[in-house]
Amino acid sequence: MSVRVVARIRPLLDKESSSDIIVRADRVAEGKSLTVVKIPNPKNEAEEFSFSFNSVYTDETTQEEFFNAEVTPHIKPLFAGVNLTIFAYGATGTGKTHTMRGGLRLADRGIIPRLLSAVFRRAKKVTKDSAGKTTVRVALSYYEIYNDRVYDLLTPPDKRTPAGLPLREKDGKTVVVGLQERECADLKDFEKLYIEANQHRVTAATKLNAHSSRSHAIIRVQITQTTSDMVLESVASAIDLAGAEDNRRTENDKTRMVESAAINKSLFVLSQCIDAIVKGEQRVPYRESKMTRILGLGQNQGVTVMILNLAPVRKYHLDTLSSLNVGCRVKRIEVKEVKNESVFKAPKELTTGRQPLKPIMNAHNVATRAMVGKERGETEKEKGKPERLFNVYVDKKPAPTATTTARQNSTAVLGARLPLAPKRPSDEPLTLSSHPIKFARRALAPKHTASSRQHQQHITVTVTPSELEALVEKKVAEVLASRQLHSPLETQAQLSEDVRRRLEVLERKVEEEAAKKDGAERAKGLRCLLNAKQAKECGDEVTALGWYEKALAVFPGEGRLVGKIERLRAKLGLPSLFEEEERAAEREKKLRRKKLEEEDEYQDWMDVDAPENSIEPRKSRTQKAPSKNTETSKFVVPDKENQPWPLPSDYTTDCPPSPRTQQLLDIINSRDVARIKGLHGFGAKKAQDLVTAMNTYKGEESVKSLEEVRKLPGVGRVVERAYEGLAV
Numbered sequence: 001m002s003v004r005v006v007a008r009i010r011p012l013l014d015k016e017s018s019s020d021i022i023v024r025a026d027r028v029a030e031g032k033s034l035t036v037v038k039i040p041n042p043k044n045e046a047e048e049f050s051f052s053f054n055s056v057y058t059d060e061t062t063q064e065e066f067f068n069a070e071v072t073p074h075i076k077p078l079f080a081g082v083n084l085t086i087f088a089y090g091a092t093g094t095g096k097t098h099t100m101r102g103g104l105r106l107a108d109r110g111i112i113p114r115l116l117s118a119v120f121r122r123a124k125k126v127t128k129d130s131a132g133k134t135t136v137r138v139a140l141s142y143y144e145i146y147n148d149r150v151y152d153l154l155t156p157p158d159k160r161t162p163a164g165l166p167l168r169e170k171d172g173k174t175v176v177v178g179l180q181e182r183e184c185a186d187l188k189d190f191e192k193l194y195i196e197a198n199q200h201r202v203t204a205a206t207k208l209n210a211h212s213s214r215s216h217a218i219i220r221v222q223i224t225q226t227t228s229d230m231v232l233e234s235v236a237s238a239i240d241l242a243g244a245e246d247n248r249r250t251e252n253d254k255t256r257m258v259e260s261a262a263i264n265k266s267l268f269v270l271s272q273c274i275d276a277i278v279k280g281e282q283r284v285p286y287r288e289s290k291m292t293r294i295l296g297l298g299q300n301q302g303v304t305v306m307i308l309n310l311a312p313v314r315k316y317h318l319d320t321l322s323s324l325n326v327g328c329r330v331k332r333i334e335v336k337e338v339k340n341e342s343v344f345k346a347p348k349e350l351t352t353g354r355q356p357l358k359p360i361m362n363a364h365n366v367a368t369r370a371m372v373g374k375e376r377g378e379t380e381k382e383k384g385k386p387e388r389l390f391n392v393y394v395d396k397k398p399a400p401t402a403t404t405t406a407r408q409n410s411t412a413v414l415g416a417r418l419p420l421a422p423k424r425p426s427d428e429p430l431t432l433s434s435h436p437i438k439f440a441r442r443a444l445a446p447k448h449t450a451s452s453r454q455h456q457q458h459i460t461v462t463v464t465p466s467e468l469e470a471l472v473e474k475k476v477a478e479v480l481a482s483r484q485l486h487s488p489l490e491t492q493a494q495l496s497e498d499v500r501r502r503l504e505v506l507e508r509k510v511e512e513e514a515a516k517k518d519g520a521e522r523a524k525g526l527r528c529l530l531n532a533k534q535a536k537e538c539g540d541e542v543t544a545l546g547w548y549e550k551a552l553a554v555f556p557g558e559g560r561l562v563g564k565i566e567r568l569r570a571k572l573g574l575p576s577l578f579e580e581e582e583r584a585a586e587r588e589k590k591l592r593r594k595k596l597e598e599e600d601e602y603q604d605w606m607d608v609d610a611p612e613n614s615i616e617p618r619k620s621r622t623q624k625a626p627s628k629n630t631e632t633s634k635f636v637v638p639d640k641e642n643q644p645w646p647l648p649s650d651y652t653t654d655c656p657p658s659p660r661t662q663q664l665l666d667i668i669n670s671r672d673v674a675r676i677k678g679l680h681g682f683g684a685k686k687a688q689d690l691v692t693a694m695n696t697y698k699g700e701e702s703v704k705s706l707e708e709v710r711k712l713p714g715v716g717r718v719v720e721r722a723y724e725g726l727a728v
């Protein structure tokens with residue numbers, strides 16, 4: 001089943017005029033429901049574009065009507081084990097938060113409060129229909145992704161780690177480590193929690209929206225139905241994405257710009273993911289943004305509904321077109337509508353009332369008082385208690401234990417006393433104290449004597465392995481994140497830039513593999529250009545440059561494209577493509593020289609490079625001077641034409657090139673793809689690239705040295721291979 005995509009056109013706002021309306025809903029035929037969005041072509045107003053979706057809602061659609069049409073049908077399947085994901089997508093100020101959250105008045109309530117209300121209603125029905133044999137637990141987690149960091153909205157901002165919560169892959173799903181999960185007994189319980197949590201969400205006034213969401217907000221409702229022997233779990237997720245912003249229109253300040261860049265980047269990655277999924281590519285760049293990792297579009301099993309929020313007015317013309325394009329692509333994403341299986345619950349006797357687990361796995365963490373006491377010379381009474389070899393400490397004071405209704409999941413927040421309801425004695429909470437991590441010295445470790453084993457019988461395991469693993473992982477991630485946070489900005493930027501570049505190279509390779517035909521390749525290039533244009537329209541020039549450079553790989557040497565890249569690079573203070581190539585060539589040349597010097601050949605070549613009759617062979621640093629009285633030891637002038645590599649003189653125009661170099665230059669200057677293709681190291685594509693680069697960078701001019709050829713973008717060392725391959 002594909003992702004269900006529906007469009008919702010919001011009403012005009014106070015400052016907007018009906019004469020500016022350009023978006024309208026339509027139907028494919030009389031009597032059919034609205035499924036088409038029509039919008040004029042920005043370049044030719046007489047022409048209209050049509051985009052069709054699963055359903056289209058106009059400004060007259062109420063919150064209730066929208067919910068009943070798009071969410072109500074999925075409540076029953078949700079209780080049958082089919083997960084539900086609903087996300088709102090659209091430019092800033094188009095009504096995403098209105099649709100997902102809505103207002104406080106009953107009629108204004110959006111999808112999330114209505115969803116919870118429907119869930120509690122259904123839960124009651126399930127319990128009633130089963131005569132109380134099935135119990136339903138509804139638990140909530142609510143978090144936001146702000147500047148690519150995950151923050152728990154159920155935790156007040158002053159208690160959060162600035163670096164945010166780390167993500168982890170578990171059973172093919174992305175989980176947020178350390179996220180709270182709160183049980184809600186009823187709608188009132190939920191509303192209290194939800195209203196409070198929403199106050200923690202980052203919103204700010206921008207020129208386009210007085211209450212603009214500066215983060216992506218995700219609410220996750222976990223439904224657990226339990227009978228005497230079975231457990232069925234399902235999840236409903238509702239996501240209010242932050243909207244793409246055109247910073248030329250927002251007049252954002254520095255903070256808002258940083259937020260905006262993070263929002264635009266994540267939405268750009270989402271668009272890349274959508275592209276990759278639709279094209280069936282092997283690599284989908286989910287990991288390039290936290291939002292795409294969490295949203296997991298196309299990876300989630302169950303039902304996925306995308307709500308395209310649209311503003312009806314001209315001011316949003318390009319944004320609306322961009323959203324409509326994204327929506328059309330998402331429509332093609334297939335999602336497996338798989339039901340979660342009921343899981344057999346072990347009989348009660350096995351889970352309750354059993355003896356505490358023998359702490360075999362924690363035995364290494366036990367030093368009996370007897371052992372330590374003996375070393376310290378304590379009395380028998382003092383030796384009574386077993387002592388842990390090491391303790392887990394955290395740097396925060398323990399928080400007060402939460403109420404019984406508030407339950408944190410197994411990945412509980414560090415620093416707080418874990419308020420896990422103990423399912424079994426071994427799950428009893430670990431009390432964390434407020435000291436830095438310390439480890440006992442090895443010398444104190446006791447041998448496992450009979451008496452120590454005896455004491456081990458009395459120790460209860462105070463934390464489950466999965467909890468301990470989660471705690472350690474969270475701590476490590478926090479330390480790494482805070483290190484990254486405190487490292488100089490350039491290093492961070494450099495790092496992410498490097499990663500991005502590497503991923504792009506990889507992606508490019510995969511794309512090249514995938515695109516066998518010229519047509520597919522061209523389509524890919526055009527898509528890159530389109531994405532670049534969209535990013536540029538949004539004022540995100542860095543992203544636009546990335547897409548243009550990607551397009552250049554498809555259309556190498558394309559003059560206008562190169563021009564655009566150069567202008568953007570100059571604007572962003574980056575070196576030009578040509579300079580980069582030059583630097584690379586320079587580095588390569590240096591390396592080559594060094595290598596030659598090491599091989600003790602370089603000096604000889606330099607000598608040969610001078611006019612032949614004036615050669616006085618110079619001594620290389622490592623070469624012994626030829627002995628004066630032997631014929632055999634006479635310095636041998638290398639046969640210039642039989643050199644396996646081009647000589648340094650071939651790289652300059654100071655000396656006339658050797659015949660072999662001239663032959664190579666003639667072939668290149670012919671700009672005949674067929675001839676160039678015949679050179680060693682050149683295939684059809686490379687030959688074509690060379691000709692294009694010649695036309696772009698040299699115009700009518702011909703190249704006079706190998707250095708000139710090597711400097712052309714995309715050529716590099718292949719010149720040497722061509723030289724080597726030429727028959728003498």
Ligand SMILES: Nc1ncnc2c1ncn2[C@@H]1O[C@H](COP(=O)(O)OP(=O)(O)OP(=O)(O)O)[C@@H](O)[C@H]1O
Binds near residue numbers: 095097214309
């Ligand atoms: N269907 C609707 N009916 C009435 N008012 C609406 C509707 N949709 C949006 N609005 C109004 O439009 C304005 C912008 O909406 P909202 O804040 O939901 O946009 P948004 O897409 O969430 O923006 P951002 O991405 O900046 O958070 C709000 O004043 C909201 O009340």
